[in-house]
Amino acid sequence: MPPSQADELAQALRAKNRPVALVLFEGEGHGFRALDNQVRALEAELSLYAQVLSLELDEGIEPVVVDNLT
Numbered sequence: 001m002p003p004s005q006a007d008e009l010a011q012a013l014r015a016k017n018r019p020v021a022l023v024l025f026e027g028e029g030h031g032f033r034a035l036d037n038q039v040r041a042l043e044a045e046l047s048l049y050a051q052v053l054s055l056e057l058d059e060g061i062e063p064v065v066v067d068n069l070t
Helices: 003-015 035-052
Strands: none
Touching: none
């Protein structure tokens, strides 16, 4: 989705105190074309799951900030 819509959705979730993480990728549209961005998107997803499920995150994976998680 376009960044403006993603930001709007994230703001709405924050306003309802729902857990939300938003990672934007410069130059990407609806999908991910750049390999680095594909890898980062998957790592961000793993980070989200690890935080929500209280799992340990592998070294080398940069954690995402999840607002309203607790």
